[in-house]
Amino acid sequence: MNEAIVAIDIGGTCTDCVVIAGDGRVALGKAFTTPPEFYAGIGNALASAAAALGETAAALLARTRLFLHGTTVAENALVEGELAPAGLIATRGFEDTLFAMRGGYGRWSGLSEDEKRNPIDTDKPRPIVERSRVRGLAERTDARGCVLEAVDRADVERAVAALRASGASALGICLLWSFVNPANERAALEGVREHWPEVFVTASHEIAPLLGEYERMSTVALNVSLGPVVSRYLASLDRWLREAGCPATLLVMQAHGGLAPAPLAATRPVSLLESGPVAGLIGCKRLGERLGEQNIISADMGGTTFKVGTIQEGRLDYQRESMVLRYHYALPKLDVVSLGLAGGSIVAVDANGTPRLGPKSAGAYPGPICYHHGGHEPTLTDVDALLGYLNGEFFLEGRAELAIDDARAAFAAQVAAPLGMDTESAAAAVYRLANSRIHDLLHKTTVQRGLDPRRFALFSTGGTAGMHLPAVGRALGVRAIVIPHSASVHGAFGLATSDVVHDELVTQPMRAPADPAAVGALFAGLAERLVAQLQQEGFADADIRLARAIDMRYRRQVHILTVPLEAEPQPALAPLDAASLAAIGERFGELYRQRYGPESAFGDSGIELVTFRVRATGLVKKPAIASAPLGGADAGGAIVARRRAFIEDAGWLDDVPGYAFRALEPGNVVPGPAIVWTPITTAVVLASQTATLDGDRNFVIRAREARAPGP
Template sequence: MSWNDKASNGAGRGADDESLGREWRIGVDIGGTFTDLVAIAETGALRIAKVPSTPDRPEQAVLDGLDALAAAAGETVAGLLAGCRLFVHGSTVATNTVLEHKGARVGLIATEGFRDSLEIRRGIRPDPWRHREPYPPVLVPRHRRLPVGGRIGASGEELEPLDREALDRQIERLLAEDAEVVAVSLFNSIFADGQERAAAAAVREAGLPVFVSSEIAPVLGEYERTSTVALNAYVGPRTARYVSELSDALAARGLAVPMLLTQNNGGMITPAQVAARPASLLLSGPAAAVGALRHHCDTIGSDNLISMEIGGTSCDVLVMADGEVALTDALDIGGHFLAMPSVDIHTIGAGGGTIARVDAGGMLAVGPEGAGAMPGPAAYGRGGQEATATDAQLVLGRLAPGPYAGGAVSLDADLAEAAIRRCIAEPLGIGVEAAAQGMIRLLEQKLLHALEHLSVEQGHDPRRFTLVAGGGAGALHGAAVARRLGCRRVYVPRLAGAFCAFGMLHSDIRHDTSRVHISPLDSADGAAIASRLAEMRAELAAALAEAGFAEPVWQYGCDLRYQGQQWDVTVPLGASFDLARLREGFEQRHRQLFGHVQPRGTIEITRLRLAGVGPVAGAAPAGPAPAQGDPVARSHRPVWIDAARGRCMAPIYEGADLAPGHAIAGPAIVNEQTTTVLVGAGDRLEVDAHGNYAITLDADAAEDKR
């Protein structure tokens, strides 16, 4: 963890082959369509690989990517891994396990009378206009949700002892049902966990792995805790198996350091720690965007950033306000609630492979379904028959036929045009180009709504923010969507197409914990709170010490709400328990979120939070040399720019020709190794000192006419 890179700050193309060095940091991100790998050497030399994902065997894409990465670095795989000092991986295995319904056979031990809380939920419909739509099947069917006697009161007192005989009988039933893993969620266990621990011990004695709700999710709400522990049990065996097998495969190929994995909160953990909380990998890949944003705060010169990372399958939106990224523990994963500290990411099905179709009412619809890695868009020539966003970009001239995504695939314009004609243009009775334009405009409207959800709806003024366009497709939509949102600048990293893989190399070791603590704010016992926080700190210190951090950075917080309010607001808690400062912070955040405060309202504490962070020095690529002369376009081609201008002959630049100091006036296209940048009419692109692209939007452009 202590290896510090010697390179200058930046995100350029890296040093010459002669100075590659022998020590590497490697980040690997498995996406729905491509698997991205980034390697940064001690000298600052940078190498990238992008290979098709292999959903049925995700570890194969990692190994294929290492072959490609080693070739790009002029190394053998054994040589590359032998020199690796940090290997960080973002995995989609846990997420896919939930979405594909391929999890373990879970048994649930619940308090008598509460076996159905998992199925009853909260009774709240996310969309009231779709009240007939059924919820997804519960992770644990009723015949494996078994009750036991025993009861804990709201103050932690034991009202009824745990029925050990009933517990033994239920464990026998679960064994007869071939349960592979057991989740234990007993009523009010957050106030006293003795009965849960006793039940878990009995399950372990019977030879079954077990997850306990008070350890996994110490939060209020029986459904929230039960759903969270059930999710961990459901994804646990498959996730643990994948992590173990990949770790063994990497070690066999020469990796001498333990593999680390990014988790939901944007930090890194070890494989052993993943086994204890496997659902911490449900946002493993997208959460690494936090590390990328922290790196780019310095290169952009601003700590107010909105990232829009668009890959082949989805768009992940993340907001950094005043240098802080919001966390949440109210996630929806495939229709199942997860109460674990996670980066507040909003994900929609809108990527390069997003499928467009004409619905039964004759209306154009885009997404959320995607073509995936196989067969992918029609243009890939792998048998895909549906019209996708990538096909539309190709028809509109924004993408060019031939090698794409670093040569991982090749685009065929005839196949793209045929798919759009068959699936969209003919059913709507319009031309192919008009159909492609409609697909892109509708997709960008969905992207705009996703950005508004985490910015405007959270009380942020987009005019203060720079939009960071990441992912292979982000830079094609960045300028248009930012203009509609109200941002004035767009920033496109050179490594946009490997945004999260790069972010993994700038992530810290991080562990979060929390405890329910209900008390009126004005009469809170500061000594009791300090004692509880000390217990939490001791718990996290042990986990951080395993990773080599004896003196981590501690971040304190607490959840507050008005008395009788359902939703909490998290407020930072400083070194001392200052009641006036907590009230002020709560009211400021409450006004930002809800537009009002209660000046003399009774505020109560509901939960204490603690994060322990082990800082890891970032690995920055070497900056490129300054520009010599003016930028020169390699070619020109007709490109559809927007609705007001239609097609025009746009200059096509190659990123390899652009260096710090170069500036380009739009409209223009820049082809990069992992992305394609569309510069709108009237916009100005400049290459900054780090080799990244800063786009200043035309303030006079009327986006509503485009």
């Protein structure tokens, strides 16, 4: 079988491509992102990867079975305000839910600690939906699911007509207690489809059947505001693929860590928010499984942001409260923390003579000065170039020139001179400033959460990371730094190694000890629907895996934790009994104390089971990745240059060896100090480190006297 899997991840600066060929070969491609028409960047990245396989992009597309895609189109639309004018239908008397938020919490949630210091200067974020585009229905369902007042279809017709006249182009429906009994919401949905068949519409019971009136409504508002934008984009991409002769199924990455068919993703665009960083985290988990690493700090540093997530004992962690740009939404999202610092971050000196780094980014256009795309403000990438790390002969395989002299002149005038420093000293100081901020974030996500970095491997991904994270990892004390072969395109690698995932849930609060038969029936109903969905998408029973979880809380407390029932997804769900439910309750207590402190649990109040979840995974058939046998340690034959460069633990050195990555063989050991140039990224090995190339061409960097792995 000569079919291929193609993964394309579009970032703010570059478009990344990973191809897994039918024979297990892995090819990488990278090109500049080309907004607003992204297809040129996709085509260039495809052509680069196809060339590595000895073929054209057209030939590669013609034999592609799956086209896997990660996109920032949803968050771009939100950030840039390019949302569809949406309308909302709510229960009469509750039209202001979206605007009241959760009172004062709405004023400061999502703000930095500095921004919270002056509460008077805070305000709620701008509403996603205008108040004039909200209409109420005279209906009511109570907390037990009893319909006290049914929906009047004439009332729905009037609401639709008013919202259509107001300029709305998408509609959301969020009625009280619809997650307990959606009868009224279904009636309203039928009325909308009857009177406005072509409109993009979302009902809360379909996308977020959860406790939390504001969170449900905010989720619906985000979804319908993004719906037309994302739907058009995915339809356009699918059309482009067909015109290019590609027969592949289009699958799109979701923020919960799985792929979804494009038609389904188009109906749930809110699930695409911040899905790009998630793909990289999935890629680190898959690579960790190959390398035998279960405790991983995943750090991605590209052109616009630095992103970090952790994997503990092979398990991914989810955010309890998903938020984007201070807007809440009630969908699961892998826990990835971001910092506005990366290669494109602009370096400047303020009026007080203090250096500033980010969060403003130059992106790909105008980009860093050294990219020669018209940029005129120095960036962190320009600093890395001045430190001797970049080499124009290898940058994007020599397809792009580097204007390092222009970067040096601008940095000297705009940064070094105002600081009263020479250019080399100022560049080294900015480099250390960037690394200190990265270290602070990694410290917060590990040590301040009770995790010992010495037990973790730091996976360095993204085009900029390899020049910074070896130094940061040394300071943090991790036991190894892994720079994957796919480092600069690792989000695309995560796509290529992901599976199709669907979630269903039902909210039905009950007190512990719960009836095992009742709990089992809830899970069985959810699993039956999910298995049927995956079967319709072409998955055989042998390729379907199921996992359950329960959202639990102590009675009279508001903090809810999701407790998994299975460590790993299983081919079938095991029966539940009183003992297994009791064990789940004990596990909830352990997780609660870990999260909120040893004295925080309030067991005497009793435990409440709130929401029941099932996740179904369709295992995507992928070619086995071929590993190469290991050879000798001597890497001297790969040295192609010696140059002056800054090494964190040695200062400025005049004779740092530079290695060509493609000339290295698996098993080679590169002693520091050294610089390694690949076509898509650069790695800097400190004087106190060595880097070993493994059979998958991943670099594993350790201290010369490497500490023994932790327990």
